[in-house]
Structure formats: C-alpha cells, structure tokens
Amino acid sequence: MQKSLHIDPAKCTGCLQCESACSLEQEGMINPSKSRIKVFNFHDEGRFVPYTCTQCDEAWCMQACPVDAITLNPANGSKDVNEDICVGCKVCTIACPFGTINYNSSTGKVVKCNLCGGDPQCAEACPTDAITFIDADATGLDKMRAWASRTDNTGA
Amino acid sequence: MAWTKKLLRVDLSAGVCTEEALNMEWANDYLGQRGLATRYLVDEVDPKCDPLGPDNKLIMTTGPLTGTNASTAGRYSVVCKSPLTNAVACSNSGGFFGAELKMAGWDMIIFEGKAASPVYLHIVDGRAQLHPADDLWGKSVWEADKMLHAKVQDAQTRMALVGRSAEEGCLYAAVVNDLHRAAGRSGVGTVMASKNLKAVAVRGTQGIGNIHDPKRFMETVKAGKKVLAENPVTGQGLPTYGTQVLMNVINEVGALPTRNMSEVQFEGASKVSGEAMHEPRKTDGKPNLTTNGACYACTIACGRISTIDRTHFSVKDKPEYWINSGGLEYEAAWALGPDTGVDDIDALTYCNFLCNEDGMDPISFGSTVAAAMELYEKGVITDSHTGGMELRFGSAEALCWAAEKVAKGEGFGKDLGLGAERLCEKFGHPELSMTVKGQEFPAYDPRGIQGMGLAYATSNRGACHLRGYTVASEILGIPEKTDPLESEGKAGLVKAFQDATAAVDSAGLCVFTTFAWTLDDIAPQVDAACEGDWSPDRMLEVGERIWNMERDFNMKAGIDGSMDTLPKRLLSEGGNSGPAKDRVNELDKMLPEYYELRGWNSSGEITSETRQKFNLPA
Numbered sequence: 168m169q170k171s172l173h174i175d176p177a178k179c180t181g182c183l184q185c186e187s188a189c190s191l192e193q194e195g196m197i198n199p200s201k202s203r204i205k206v207f208n209f210h211d212e213g214r215f216v217p218y219t220c221t222q223c224d225e226a227w228c229m230q231a232c233p234v235d236a237i238t239l240n241p242a243n244g245s246k247d248v249n250e251d252i253c254v255g256c257k258v259c260t261i262a263c264p265f266g267t268i269n270y271n272s273s274t275g276k277v278v279k280c281n282l283c284g285g286d287p288q289c290a291e292a293c294p295t296d297a298i299t300f301i302d303a304d305a306t307g308l309d310k311m312r313a314w315a316s317r318t319d320n321t322g323a
Numbered sequence: 324m325a326w327t328k329k330l331l332r333v334d335l336s337a338g339v340c341t342e343e344a345l346n347m348e349w350a351n352d353y354l355g356q357r358g359l360a361t362r363y364l365v366d367e368v369d370p371k372c373d374p375l376g377p378d379n380k381l382i383m384t385t386g387p388l389t390g391t392n393a394s395t396a397g398r399y400s401v402v403c404k405s406p407l408t409n410a411v412a413c414s415n416s417g418g419f420f421g422a423e424l425k426m427a428g429w430d431m432i433i434f435e436g437k438a439a440s441p442v443y444l445h446i447v448d449g450r451a452q453l454h455p456a457d458d459l460w461g462k463s464v465w466e467a468d469k470m471l472h473a474k475v476q477d478a479q480t481r482m483a484l485v486g487r488s489a490e491e492g493c494l495y496a497a498v499v500n501d502l503h504r505a506a507g508r509s510g511v512g513t514v515m516a517s518k519n520l521k522a523v524a525v526r527g528t529q530g531i532g533n534i535h536d537p538k539r540f541m542e543t544v545k546a547g548k549k550v551l552a553e554n555p556v557t558g559q560g561l562p563t564y565g566t567q568v569l570m571n572v573i574n575e576v577g578a579l580p581t582r583n584m585s586e587v588q589f590e591g592a593s594k595v596s597g598e599a600m601h602e603p604r605k606t607d608g609k610p611n612l613t614t615n616g617a618c619y620a621c622t623i624a625c626g627r628i629s630t631i632d633r634t635h636f637s638v639k640d641k642p643e644y645w646i647n648s649g650g651l652e653y654e655a656a657w658a659l660g661p662d663t664g665v666d667d668i669d670a671l672t673y674c675n676f677l678c679n680e681d682g683m684d685p686i687s688f689g690s691t692v693a694a695a696m697e698l699y700e701k702g703v704i705t706d707s708h709t710g711g712m713e714l715r716f717g718s719a720e721a722l723c724w725a726a727e728k729v730a731k732g733e734g735f736g737k738d739l740g741l742g743a744e745r746l747c748e749k750f751g752h753p754e755l756s757m758t759v760k761g762q763e764f765p766a767y768d769p770r771g772i773q774g775m776g777l778a779y780a781t782s783n784r785g786a787c788h789l790r791g792y793t794v795a796s797e798i799l800g801i802p803e804k805t806d807p808l809e810s811e812g813k814a815g816l817v818k819a820f821q822d823a824t825a826a827v828d829s830a831g832l833c834v835f836t837t838f839a840w841t842l843d844d845i846a847p848q849v850d851a852a853c854e855g856d857w858s859p860d861r862m863l864e865v866g867e868r869i870w871n872m873e874r875d876f877n878m879k880a881g882i883d884g885s886m887d888t889l890p891k892r893l894l895s896e897g898g899n900s901g902p903a904k905d906r907v908n909e910l911d912k913m914l915p916e917y918y919e920l921r922g923w924n925s926s927g928e929i930t931s932e933t934r935q936k937f938n939l940p941a
Contacts, residue, residue, distance in 0.1 A: 180562075182617035183419075187392035191541075194362065197392055198426065205398070210502065213628040215646030220361070281853035288781025294552065294622035318645035 168211065169244050172280075172287055174217050178297035179250035181208050181215035188292035192283050197241055201271070203280045204289045204298070219289070220267035220280040222246055229252065231262030245282040253277055324374060324851040325387035325534055326350055327430050328332050329341045332716025333444060335518050336377065336436030339750045341450040345430050346718060351855065352938070353864075356386035356870040358829035359414045360402040360431055364411065365872060365940050367433075370880035374406040375492075375517040376896075377437040383424065383483070383498075383523065383752055384432075384829020387853050390425030393544045394551055395833035397422040405509040406762040407494045407687070408519075408785040410877045414511045415499070415789070415828055416483075417618030417626075418504030423481035426527025438519035446525045456521040463487055463498045463730070465680045471522055480526045486682030489516035493740030495687035495763075503679040504618065509762060509784050512682045517772055529683060536785050540851035547836075547844050548622050551682035556799070561835065562615050566653035567597030569766075569794075577901025578771030580764065581656065582664045583693040584714045584757045584890075587768045587898040591666025596834060597658050599668055600627065603797020611668055613647050614763055624669075627651060631676070635669040637723045649679050654788065657766030658689025663696060664716035674726040682732035692725045692761035694743040694755050696891035703750045716826040757893075760785035760886050769893055769910075772797050773901030774805070774813035775780025777913040781817065783873035788835060791820035801838055803893075808902065814916035822866035830862075830870060868937040870923075875929055875939055884927025887914060 186202035189207040194201045195197040226246045236252035255271035255275040290300040328345045353359045372378040383401040405412035412918030441460040442453045447476035458689025459467040464486040475611040489512040496512030497505040510794040551557040560568045574592035581589040598610040617624035629650025640643040659671040678685040698704040699714035728736025747756035762785025769776030776791030797807035842859035850857040922933035
C-alpha cells in the first residue's frame with residue numbers, strides 16, 4: 168500500500184512542531200526556516216494551514232530538471248532530489264505549480280519533501296492529527312465517513 | 324549547551340549594538356530567562372533608579388529550552404525595573420518571537436540608555452542594527468507591525484512592539500509580539516517606550532544546533548508531550564475552553580472577585596465563560612471562538628482565536644475589527660468582565676482586541692476601570708472628570724470607552740493609565756485600590772482561595788497569579804487537593820509553587836505545562852538539553868535562589884516586608900456569598916510561617932545565612 172501525507176487544516180493549531188521535526192530530520196537541527204513543510208497563519212481569518220509537496224505522479228519538478236536529479240522513489244512514491252546530481256539551476260522551482268520545491272542557498276541545491284524515506288516526521292510530531300500519513304488511495308475516507316454519518320435521515 | 328552563549332547589548336544612547344559572551348557561571352546558578360536576566364539586572368541596574376529614566380535597562384530573554392521542540396518551548400521574558408511597582412518586573416510571553424530570537428543566535432538582548440528619537444532594532448541572525456522609527460511612533464502595535472513588515476520585506480520576521488498606550492505613559496503597558504501575545508504585566512512596555520524603542524524585529528535562520536544530548540533530549544521531549552496529551556486539563560480542558568475553562572469553576576467556589584472585589588461571585592459569569600465562547604450567536608450563527616491556536620512548539624494550544632459580533636455597538640461601524648484575533652483568556656475576561664460587572668462577551672472581546680492592538684495589560688486595565696467605577700458610584704469621580712460618560716458598574720459602553728481612551732492616552736484615559744493605586748490615591752480613596760505593591764490583582768479572590776492571598780502578598784512583582792499558582796492545588800487538586808478555605812499549610816504550598824515556577828520560567832517553558840508536568844517531567848528535558856546535571860532538586864534550588872534574588876532587589880529598592888500585605892477589604896470585609904461567605908483572608912496566620920520557611924527574619928528580611936546559602940549577589 169502506498170501512503171501519502173494528508174493535511175486537515177481545521178485541526179492545525181499553528182504550533183510548528185511539524186516544522187521543527189522536518190528540519191531536525193532533514194537538516195540535523197531544529198530550524199523551522201529550513202523546514203520543507205510550512206504552516207501558514209491566515210491571521211484575520213483565524214486559520215492555520217500546513218502545506219508541503221504532495222508528490223505529484225507527473226511531477227513538474229521532475230519533468231523540468233535538466234540533469235535528472237529528481238527521481239521517483241518507488242518504495243513510497245516520493246520524488247527525491249539527488250544532491251550529488253542537482254546543479255542548483257532552480258528550474259524545478261519555476262516548474263512546480265505549488266511552490267513546494269525550494270532553493271537552499273547554503274548548500275546550492277534544491278530541497279523538497281521526501282517523506283523522510285517513508286516515515287514522515289511531521290506527521291509523527293503533529294499533536295492534533297492535522298498531518299497524517301495514510302493510505303494514498305483513501306485520503307478522503309474520514310471526510311466521506313463524516314458526511315456519510317449525516318446522510319442517514321431515518322431518525323429525523 | 325542549549326544556550327547560544329551570546330547576548331546582544333544595545334546601547335540606545337550611543338546607537339551601538341555589541342555582541343557579548345553570556346556569563347555561563349551565572350547560567351549555572353540561574354539557568355536562563357527569568358533567573359539569568361534578573362541576575363544581569365541586579366548586577367547592572369540600581370534598584371533605586373527611576374524606572375522610566377535612562378538608568379533602567381530592559382532585557383528580552385530566552386531560556387535554554389526556548390526554540391527547541393520541547394512542548395511550549397517558545398517563551399521569552401521582558402525584565403526591567405517596573406514603573407508600576409518600582410519592584411523587579413519580569414513579564415513572560417509566548418507566540419513565536421522568543422524562539423525566533425534564539426534561532427537568530429541570541430540568548431538575550433540588553434537595552435540600555437535612551438535613544439534620542441524613536442528607533443527600532445532589526446536583527447537578522449548575527450546582524451543587529453538600529454533604525455529610525457519616527458514613522459512608526461504614534462501608531463498602534465497592529466499598524467506599526469504591518470508597516471514594519473512592509474519595510475523589512477519579509478513576512479517571516481517576528482516582531483515585538485509597544486503601542487500608543489506605552490508611548491503615552493500608561494503605567495501598565497505591555498510589549499506585544501506576534502500581534503496578540505504579550506509580555507503583559509508590570510508596565511514593561513512603558514519602560515520600552517521610555518527608551519524611545521518602538522519595536523524589535525527578528526529573523527532567525529540558524530536553528531537550534533547546540534543540544535547537549537540530542538537523542539536523549541528527543542526521548543524526554545516525546546515523553547513530556549505524551550503526559551500533556553493524556554492529562555485531562557492540558558489534553559482536553561485547555562485546548563477546548565482555554566484558560567476560560569476556569570470562569571464557571573472559580574465562580575462556583577465563591578472566589579470570582581466581582582465589582583472591584585466588593586463581592587465574590589458574579590451573576591453574569593456563565594455569559595462570559597469559556598462555554599459561552601462556543602455558543603452560536605443569534606445574529607450570524609457563529610460562535611465567539613473560531614478556533615484554538617498554539618504558541619511556538621506548544622502541544623496544548625490554549626490560545627483563543629475569536630471574532631466580535633459585527634452588529635455589536637462597539638464595532639458595527641468599524642470593519643477593521645471584523646477580523647479574527649486573540650480572544651479572551653481567563654484573567655483578561657475576568658478583569659474586563661466580572662470585576663467591572665460587565666457581562667457582554669462582545670464588549671469584553673472588543674476591549675481585549677484593543678488591549679492587544681495598543682499594548683495594555685488587560686488585568687491592570689480592567690481592575691483600574693473597576694476601581695474607577697466604584698469611585699464613580701460613590702460620587703468621587705463625576706461626569707466632569709469623564710466628560711459625561713457614566714462610569715457605572717456593568718456598563719459595557721463605559722468599559723469600551725475607557726479602553727479606547729487608555730489605548731490612545733486621551734482625556735480621562737490618562738488617569739486610568741495610572742493604574743488603580745495611583746488613581747485611587749489621586750481621588751483620595753487609597754483603600755479602594757485592589758493592588759499589592761501597586762500591581763492589580765488577577766482573577767482569584769483570596770477570601771475563597773486562602774493560599775492565593777499569601778501568594779499575592781509576597782509576589783515579587785506585586786499581585787500576580789503567575790508567581791505561585793496555588794489555585795492548582797486548592798481548586799483543581801494538582802498535584803494534590805488542599806482545602807481552599809483553610810489557611811493552615813499554605814505557607815509551604817506557596818513557597819513550593821513560587822520556587823518551582825521560577826525554575827519553569829527560567830527554562831523557557833510555559834507554566835501551564837505544570838497542570839500536568841512536575842519538575843520530574845521538566846528536569847529530564849533540561850538535563851538532556853543543557854550541560855551539567857539538572858535534577859528536579861537542583862531546579863528547585865535554582866528557583867529558590869531566583870526568588871531570593873528578586874526579593875533582595877526589591878528590598879534594596881525600598882520595598883520591604885511591610886508591603887507584603889493585602890488591601891483591607893480582603894482582610895476585613897467577609898465574602899458576601901457562596902462558600903467563602905463571611906470569610907476574610909487569613910494572611911496574618913500564614914505570613915510568619917512563610918518568612919520562617921524562606922529563611923527570612925520576622926520583618927521579611929533575608930538573613931545572612933540564607934544569603935550565604937544561595938550565594939546571593941552583594
């Protein structure tokens with residue numbers, strides 16, 4: 168079963184535990200500024216929204232890379248950047264429609280979510296289950312269940 | 324490690340920023356944040372100095388855990404001598420500013436002197452520069468925050484600012500960060516404004532790379548988070564209702580100070596409670612509460628994100644307030660509500676917004692308005708003072724008017740900005756000031772919760788619930804239940820809470836964790852993050868050392884044992900209803916025992932043995 172990150176913004180409190188965990192796993196230190204998942208605070212609306220790469224099948228970043236530095240990890244479906252090959256041209260950052268692949272000026276390479284090799288630490292750290300790592304073919308199951316519970320009106 | 328071992332010294336008079344090594348000997352004795360910054364204050368500031376003069380210093384300080392992923396590890400404090408109390412001030416705030424300062428590579432910033440004209444400090448990692456802020460001066464926190472974000476062209480920069488109330492000399496002005504988190508108490512914002520310092524903007528990208536034993540730290544952090552998640556208070560009560568979970572509870576036990584503490588139960592409590600914030604409004608079907616929000620790294624998330632009913636008189640013509648922002652927490656809701664007799668939750672939320680927008684401490688503001696209302700009801704303050712506004716208990720219009728006036732320092736707002744003690748003195752009725760050492764009470768009546776009377780009387784920053792929260796034991800049974808109406812045994816309880824809290828503050832954690840955590844949960848996290856052995860006993864010893872050092876500063880400032888007292892009302896007028904009916908606070912029974920446990924003499928002076936035991940600075 169392939170799994171994917173599933174985000175439910177309604178459950179997010181904006182604590183940034185996901186950003187801490189991501190940077191710790193990927194960069195070896197707690198440093199939200201280097202996190203590959205970002206939480207956005209829409210202050211006036213009272214909403215917090217975590218956002219990261221959704222691992223497109225036909226990944227624009229992968230298609231655009233002129234040196235084939237971005238490859239599919241068949242084990243978990245993530246599109247991973249091979250730092251040894253990446254030349255830091257940033258074409259992928261232009262190609263990605265969602266902005267979830269970014270340049271890291273301190274290494275001269277691009278960075279994106281790689282699902283931590285199959286055990287994403289953001290989901291692990293999230294205290295409210297706003298970020299979960301679940302069956303990629305059924306990310307809508309909980310939402311379906313919630314709506315399904317409202318369709319039986321026999322008791323009404 | 325966990326400290327960056329670097330502090331930034333900002334000489335505002337000379338306009339110079341200098342990097343300095345952190346005194347690690349002191350960090351060893353005082354841990355960080357509250358303790359360590361106060362150690363610097365004691366070393367560098369004359370306790371007798373004018374708090375609003377250039378000789379006072381303002382310290383923004385993080386703890387060794389600030390910025391890590393330990394739950395709630397986003398706290399920072401603002402330390403200085405207080406203009407409200409003339410005592411040591413240390414006001415703690417969450418949000419994201421503290422963690423950002425740490426990520427930029429700084430444990431603390433010491434501001435000294437006074438800038439010739441308004442400035443802001445801009446920190447990007449190791450670089451720190453002062454810039455002119457003439458255009459920001461005269462602007463609210465919210466407006467200045469927006470302008471400064473546009474100026475630095477970086478949405479991820481975190482900011483701490485003062486509002487117009489501070490500029491206008493309101494003595495309980497706060498330092499507000501991240502729009503609605505505040506180092507709220509004791510007028511630390513007033514001190515910041517007195518130095519012509521409008522704002523501090525920080526961007527930190529260096530991360531926290533100096534954890535002593537990272538693997539063990541992550542294990543202890545994980546274990547700590549589990550304890551918080553499984554505890555009914557931190558795992559359910561606080562996320563759902565915020566600290567407002569307390570409004571109905573404290574009213575039930577007859578300890579909800581009402582109408583300037585003349586009564587102990589409020590008939591309108593349920594209307595301004597945490598539960599009421601969940602009730603859909605008649606007008607638009609939406610509840611006051613939109614969602615809960617967390618500070619940096621906090622897995623509790625007690626913060627309230629609220630809206631005001633758009634049809635409410637306070638905002639119906641002001642679309643700029645039709646937004647979500649920081650909502651009512653318990654102390655603010657109490658001061659703005661029960662203490663003024665106002666049961667209109669939209670009026671309270673509006674005033675809360677204004678307190679954030681222009682940086683007033685809502686506890687001191689509400690309590691001062693309550694005192695003014697009592698003076699008005701007695702005919703001492705009249706329409707000629709207020710320009711015709713009827714400042715009666717229960718008037719939502721008067722409350723909102725007062726908030727607008729204090730926010731901008733206009734008219735009678737200048738008087739209200741003095742705080743309750745100076746206001747009551749000015750109008751010839753000092754006995755109506757519900758204050759200790761010049762600072763207004765928070766939301767627990769010490770007639771119904773005896774230990775809190777002693778906690779207020781002996782708090783080093785004047786009346787305060789965050790220096791020794793015996794409510795946890797007396798009402799909530801944490802760590803064990805004691806009888807709130809019984810004064811016996813409370814001296815030891817107060818001391819234990821005061822010492823432990825000083826240690827928790829100094830680590831960079833939030834004191835709300837202690838609804839679930841004891842030092843047995845906290846010390847392992849500090850021990851894994853920091854060099855040296857940090858056992859629960861050592862943390863407690865550090866806490867007690869900090870308490871004595873703060874006391875020593877106050878004594879040198881002329882605040883002696885005679886000021887360890889409560890207003891007469893609480894010592895001689897019995898509660899009027901509920902479980903505390905006819906009870907007064909039995910401070911006289913608790914205080915001598917407390918002094919003895921502290922190792923102070925009968926006048927409350929620190930003995931030479933105690934001074935030696937804790938190696939207090941001369």
